[in-house]
Amino acid sequence: LRMRDAGEADDKLVGVPAAGVDDTGLGALQALPDDVRARVEGFFMRYKLRPDGTTPVELGGWGDEAEAAAIVAAARADHSCR
Secondary structure, X not given: OOEXXXXXXXXXXXXXXXXXXXXXXXXXXXHOOHHHHHHXXXXXXXXXXXXXXOOOEEEOOOOOHHHHHHHHHHHHHHHHOO
């Protein structure tokens, strides 16, 4: 889930079971029901809700598996440099 928090990139990765791992048969984010994705988006829009009703969070839609893998690879590379 592409997200910005107070203007900074703060993407969220959502894990789904790989095909054949369990009986949900999901295998990909796109297989999650729309209402589940809407609840995830709703949570991240509200979890930093301020008393005045504003939030520093902006959502930018869902990425795909390749984008998630690139985010993980970049995080690993950044962490290994420290």
